Amino acid sequence: MHKRYSKEELTAIRTLIPIEPLIEEVLKLEQAGRRFHCPCCKTLCLTLKHSSNLLWCSSCERDFNAIDIVMHSRRCGFIHSVNLLKALLPSAYRSNMQKGSMRPERKVFRSGRG
């Protein structure tokens, strides 16, 4: 694949965008209780994995990250999905990405570890 996005950008998109509001408010996946409609197998087998910010489909037996779930529910490609998600990132991360660097945030994380 053509490398258009840095590893840092993709990691930020997968980890910083909370998956629950994404599927509820942006993708508006059908929901029954704590289960969501899986765009792959079309069953209500999709559940949230809060600890890892992923979705798990017990029917497909696979995880979906934010990029995967947008690609499947919007039936779009990887680039389109990343662009949609980038617009949802907190503005601090977005402006750093536009400059091509996420270093200021990394420093914050490092000092936070003490």
Ligand SMILES: [Zn+2]
């Ligand atoms: Zn599924």
